[in-house]
Amino acid sequence: MPDRYAVIGHPIAHSKSPQIHTWFAEATGQDMVYEAIDGGAEPGGFEQALHAFARHGGRGMNVTLPFKLQALAAADVASDDARAAGAANALRWHEGRLEAQNFDGVGLVRDIEVNLGQPLRGKAVLVLGAGGATRGALLPLARAGVARLAVLNRTASKAVALLDELAANLPPALALHSGGTDLLPGLPAFDVVINATSASLSADAPAVPPQAFAPGGLAYDMVYGKGLTPFLRLAQSAPNVRVADGVGMLVEQAAEAFAWWRGVRPQTDDVLKRLTVPLA
Secondary structure (H helix, E strand, O other): OOOOEEEEEOOOOOHHHHHHHHHHHHHHHHEEEEEEEOOOOOOOOOHHHHHHHHOOOOOEEEEEEOOOOHHHHHHHHHHHHHHOOOOOEEEEEEEOOOEEEEHHHHHHHHHHHHHHHOOOOOOEEEEOOOOOOHHHHHHHHOOOOEEEEEEEEEOOHHHHHHHHHHHHHHHOEEEEEEEHHHHHHHOOOEEEEOOOHHHHHHOOOOOOOHHHHEEEEEEEEEEOOOEEEEEEEEHHHHOOOOOEEOOHHHHHHHHHHHHHOOOOOOOOHHHHHOOOOOOO
């Protein structure tokens, strides 16, 4: 019998995870099946689906919205990244325990550095937004050796609280900024600007002046499959700024979860080519 894996969320029909992991399994010769599970909108739906999947031989799960917080709470043991993010996006049953990981930030860093060829060591990085996506990104960005890290949010107090909470886990030499996006005109330009807000889902653009983008830098929208989002269009008004969406982050975090489950990390180049939507 093939080993069983799944992604759980609500809604879930749009998820590309089943296709991604099917391609990974085919490329690496793994005997596994992967499905999508809708945890539903009712209280307790996630926990019921989780336990049912385990009873029927489930080995591991990816977790997407809105269940990442519940996934962490359900785990018997969690990684440092998952605890720092306050959320888990991958689970596995191992030696009788449910283990939790968060690979979002690792996938982000790998996409930026490997796929896009943008070194992070010594660079200035701005993350827009103070939600779960930002929480998962900060420690991996710090481990990549960034020199200056800013977290700015429309509601300044949320960004300040988030960075205060995580500051003890960040290198003491790292220059930190937090607050509202109104601070941007007074800050030096950033080599990498990451939109971790949901603005692109509603065709809005965060309030970022063109001078926030350093020439030769990168503008990265975590939203994927939407083409040239308002944020990326805004970045194109700055001189010599490259733009990218989050499809590489999606694929790279999936590859990290696959390696955690199966002990082999799949190549991602072919999957990226299949999923990439032109930014036009």
